[in-house]
Amino acid sequence: xxxxxxxxxxxxxxxxxxxxxxxxxxxxxxxxxxxxxxxxxxxxxxxxxxxxxxxxxxxxxxxxxxxxxxxxxxxxxxxxxxxxxxxxxxxxxxxxxxxxxxxxxxxxxxxxxxxxxxxxxxxxxxxxxxxxxxxxxxxxxxxxxxxxxxxxxxxxxxxxxxxxxxxxxxxxxxxxxxxxxxxxxxxxxxxxxxxxxxxxxxxxxxxxxxxxxxxxxxxxxxxxxxxxxxxxxxxxxxxxxxxxxxxxxxxxxxxxxxxxxxxxxxxxxxxxxxxxxxxxxxxxxxxxxxxxxxxxxxxxxxxxxxxxxxxxxxxxxxxxxxxxxxxxxxxxxxxxxxxxxxxxxxxxxxxxxxxxxxxxxxxxxxxxxxxxxxxxxxxxxxxxxxxxxxxxxxxxxxxxxxxxxxxxxxxxxxxxxxxxxxxxxxxxxxxxxxxxxxxxxxxxxxxxxxxxxxxxxxxxxxxxxxxxxxxxxxxxxxxxxxxxx
Amino acid sequence: xxxxxxxxxxxxxxxxxxxxxxxxxxxxxxxxxxxxxxxxxxxxxxxxxxxxxxxxxxxxxxxxxxxxxxxxxxxxxxxxxxxxxxxxxxxxxxxxxxxxxxxxxxxxxxxxxxxxxxxxxxxxxxxxxxxxxxxxxxxxxxxxxxxxxxxxxxxxxxxxxxxxxxxxxxxxxxxxxxxxxxxxxxxxxxxxxxxxxxxxxxxxxxxxxxxxxxxxxxxxxxxxxxxxxxxxxxxxxxxxxxxxxxxxxxxxxxxxxxxxxxxxxxxxxxxxxxxxxxxxxxxxxxxxxxxxxxxxxxxxxxxxxxxxxxxxxxxxxxxxxxxxxxxxxxxxxxxxxxxxxxxxxxxxxxxxxxxxxxxxxxxxxxx
Numbered sequence: 001x002x003x004x005x006x007x008x009x010x011x012x013x014x015x016x017x018x019x020x021x022x023x024x025x026x027x028x029x030x031x032x033x034x035x036x037x038x039x040x041x042x043x044x045x046x047x048x049x050x051x052x053x054x055x056x057x058x059x060x061x062x063x064x065x066x067x068x069x070x071x072x073x074x075x076x077x078x079x080x081x082x083x084x085x086x087x088x089x090x091x092x093x094x095x096x097x098x099x100x101x102x103x104x105x106x107x108x109x110x111x112x113x114x115x116x117x118x119x120x121x122x123x124x125x126x127x128x129x130x131x132x133x134x135x136x137x138x139x140x141x142x143x144x145x146x147x148x149x150x151x152x153x154x155x156x157x158x159x160x161x162x163x164x165x166x167x168x169x170x171x172x173x174x175x176x177x178x179x180x181x182x183x184x185x186x187x188x189x190x191x192x193x194x195x196x197x198x199x200x201x202x203x204x205x206x207x208x209x210x211x212x213x214x215x216x217x218x219x220x221x222x223x224x225x226x227x228x229x230x231x232x233x234x235x236x237x238x239x240x241x242x243x244x245x246x247x248x249x250x251x252x253x254x255x256x257x258x259x260x261x262x263x264x265x266x267x268x269x270x271x272x273x274x275x276x277x278x279x280x281x282x283x284x285x286x287x288x289x290x291x292x293x294x295x296x297x298x299x300x301x302x303x304x305x306x307x308x309x310x311x312x313x314x315x316x317x318x319x320x321x322x323x324x325x326x327x328x329x330x331x332x333x334x335x336x337x338x339x340x341x342x343x344x345x346x347x348x349x350x351x352x353x354x355x356x357x358x359x360x361x362x363x364x365x366x367x368x369x370x371x372x373x374x375x376x377x378x379x380x381x382x383x384x385x386x387x388x389x390x391x392x393x394x395x396x397x398x399x400x401x402x403x404x405x406x407x408x409x410x411x412x413x414x415x416x417x418x419x420x421x422x423x424x425x426x427x428x429x430x431x432x433x434x435x436x437x438x439x440x441x442x443x444x445x446x447x448x449x450x451x452x453x454x455x456x457x458x459x460x461x462x463x464x465x466x467x468x469x470x471x472x473x474x475x476x477x478x479x480x481x482x483x484x485x
Numbered sequence: 486x487x488x489x490x491x492x493x494x495x496x497x498x499x500x501x502x503x504x505x506x507x508x509x510x511x512x513x514x515x516x517x518x519x520x521x522x523x524x525x526x527x528x529x530x531x532x533x534x535x536x537x538x539x540x541x542x543x544x545x546x547x548x549x550x551x552x553x554x555x556x557x558x559x560x561x562x563x564x565x566x567x568x569x570x571x572x573x574x575x576x577x578x579x580x581x582x583x584x585x586x587x588x589x590x591x592x593x594x595x596x597x598x599x600x601x602x603x604x605x606x607x608x609x610x611x612x613x614x615x616x617x618x619x620x621x622x623x624x625x626x627x628x629x630x631x632x633x634x635x636x637x638x639x640x641x642x643x644x645x646x647x648x649x650x651x652x653x654x655x656x657x658x659x660x661x662x663x664x665x666x667x668x669x670x671x672x673x674x675x676x677x678x679x680x681x682x683x684x685x686x687x688x689x690x691x692x693x694x695x696x697x698x699x700x701x702x703x704x705x706x707x708x709x710x711x712x713x714x715x716x717x718x719x720x721x722x723x724x725x726x727x728x729x730x731x732x733x734x735x736x737x738x739x740x741x742x743x744x745x746x747x748x749x750x751x752x753x754x755x756x757x758x759x760x761x762x763x764x765x766x767x768x769x770x771x772x773x774x775x776x777x778x779x780x781x782x783x784x785x786x787x788x789x790x791x792x793x794x795x796x797x798x799x800x801x802x803x804x805x806x807x808x809x810x811x812x813x814x815x816x817x818x819x820x821x822x823x824x825x826x827x828x829x830x831x832x833x834x835x836x837x838x839x840x841x842x843x844x845x846x847x848x849x850x851x852x
């Protein structure tokens with residue numbers, strides 16, 4: 001079920017109403033049932049997969065806990081074996097469903113014939129696999145207590161707001177919340193709905209309109225460097241609107257029911273460096289890689305050369321996590337290289353608080369670097385990515401404004417009014433991010449206002465999304481980009 | 486006032502205001518009767534929202550004033566001119582034809598007719614009875630119609646949640662029309678439905694290459710010519726069931742059901758299907774009139790065809806005249822002209838006559 005579908009508009013209030021009406025002991029079973037239904041609407045067969053992942057990580061964690069409690073010297077090795085087995089099983093499933101065909105293609109390209117599999121990629125498999133692996137690794141390290149209640153653990157893995165596209169929650173944050181009492185709270189509902197509305201705006205008004213323009217230019221056989229530049233810049237807001245939109249809806253939906261999910265985005269395009277960008281973009285995944293890959297590799301404690309290698313490894317893995325294609329690996333590699341260069345050139349500057357024009361220049365430079373890296377992320381193949389790079393750097397002649405305005409449909413694939421609406425909606429996103437970046441943030445300031453000044457904002461957000469959003473039978477419901485990961 | 490009570494009140498107030506704004510915006514984005522937006526001249530009747538024009542005109546007609554109702558597809562609204570029937574023959578009629586209509590849609594449209602009117606005769610376009618499925622033609626009419634029990638039934642019959650919700654909440658279906666709205670949509674959103682020509686629409690320009698169309702029309706009845714290879718009208722069991730349901734509904738409301746076929750090249754080409762349908766209709770007590778087969782009084786020329794399915798206004802005028810004579814002879818229909826209860830129709834007739842006069846003056850000036 002997609003958040004931006006009519007089904008969800010009926011599903012969510014129904015789930016919430018029953019959640020608050022039911023007695024405490026039935027709340028978790030109800031949420032689990034709803035979460036499985038939510039996921040099952042894509043493909044009921046893949047419920048087996050999520051259940052299998054849940055059972056294996058649950059049993060592994062119970063085993064790890066038992067071994068830890070015995071505290072025998074030989075059990076340390078057993079624990080390692082068990083956690084390795086768990087990693088192999090779960091990453092093995094991920095490999096078969098997500099990476100096997102890339103592996104087969106690579107082998108075939110190298111001259112070894114390997115047959116490909118005709119498997120449909122289960123929605124959100126990378127998200128729930130990483131979440132459950134994170135939990136078992138936490139148990140292995142003794143960072144969290146094992147969850148013995150299978151029902152609660154299954155709900156932790158499959159909690160519907162964040163099941164298919166994150167945030168990738170940490171057991172220490174989410175698991176205890178399933179043991180708390182959840183009563184209806186007017187404040188939580190109001191706050192959650194506002195977050196959800198902003199998420200819908202980001203997805204339906206910004207991302208899906210931007211997608212029409214980006215698809216038109218990227219799907220064309222060829223285009224000018226300038227148009228590729230425009231499309232890539234617009235794509236930077238499409239992917240932001242799409243993914244941050246999903247996270248917002250997920251966080252808002254959970255908030256309505258009284259659950260606090262971790263923040264996944266913090267105005268990423270206002271970052272002054274690439275490393276700061278990665279602390280603001282897909283925070284839950286960045287933290288995951290930091291805690292379970294970067295730190296175990298030695299983190300920043302083993303000298304400059306090792307740090308740089310670790311960074312590259314993390315970003316190559318992050319690229320691979322996003323998709324089984326060379327384009328994503330190139331994207332990860334570019335971001336890794338950015339970070340390496342940043343480490344080498346800006347080491348002494350990281351604590352300097354920049355202000356004014358200098359700050360603006362750093363933000364602009366970071367945005368340009370990140371946006372260029374989006375080219376392989378969006379490109380359909382590595383060849384197209386290089387072709388677009390070559391066009392951008394060799395043929396970015398700016399055409400006349402009159403020519404563009406006169407032929408918006410032919411140039412951008414959308415009409416003049418839609419181009420204006422898209423530009424305005426992107427401007428709104430930038431302004432909101434600028435205001436949210438202050439202390440207190442925009443959302444906080446809105447919440448503190450009296451109703452007469454809050455309501456116009458709510459209505460504006462609702463009706464702008466209803467009228468200018470891309471949705472319904474005429475447009476088709478477009479899935480979130482990160483579902484494929 | 487307790488905090489709890491004030492919160493409940495504020496929730497009710499918030500959603501109340503939401504519904505008000507929603508309704509207003511819905512009125513802005515649903516397709517319009519373009520008369521309300523631009524001055525419409527008789528010789529420039531091509532409008533982008535022909536279905537909306539007639540739907541809104543239907544809403545504006547006095548209740549229970551229509552004696553003859555026409556249901557069908559664009560062949561009908563490009564072939565029958567209700568205001569001409571009234572002006573020349575005193576027949577109070579309305580055509581509620583919907584572009585690309587299907588047999589299934591007939592059921593809903595007939596419900597709409599009987600909700601507001603008590604016609605003596607309901608004439609159903611026979612050429613679309615083979616199209617059994619509900620398709621996008623529904624979108625041509627649903628945004629403009631009011632929320633009634635029959636609309637809910639139609640929405641539920643789709644068995645598709647997206648369609649059902651959009652049928653019932655037109656803003657969701659039509660929101661993308663914001664790309665076409667202009668300031669007049671806002672200015673006229675509160676204006677009453679007052680279409681001077683009772684929703685008459687028509688096509689002005691003849692087909693670019695009209696002579697072959699006329700040749701096809703004049704040839705003896707054929708079976709599906711090359712230019713309509715995908716359309717093969719077949720009288721299915723579902724079509725039969727729909728026709729019988731239509732008959733029963735009409736009889737239940739005291740109306741006489743009739744089938745008719747407007748002159749068109751396409752109508753001429755499905756003669757086999759139409760003869761089969763006529764035979765079935767007769768067996769079941771339904772009269773059918775195929776005007777493609779009765780051409781003694783109707784001489785169409787090349788300029789009368791807009792394409793293989795539709796007549797131009799010139800062709801419509803000729804056919805409506807023949808239809809008026811036929812209805813006067815075959816049916817018992819009172820002449821409503823001058824009747825105080827039909828003042829709305831008389832006003833429209835006056836507008837229509839003035840438009841005709843203006844048209845002839847323009848022609849004379851041009852000569």
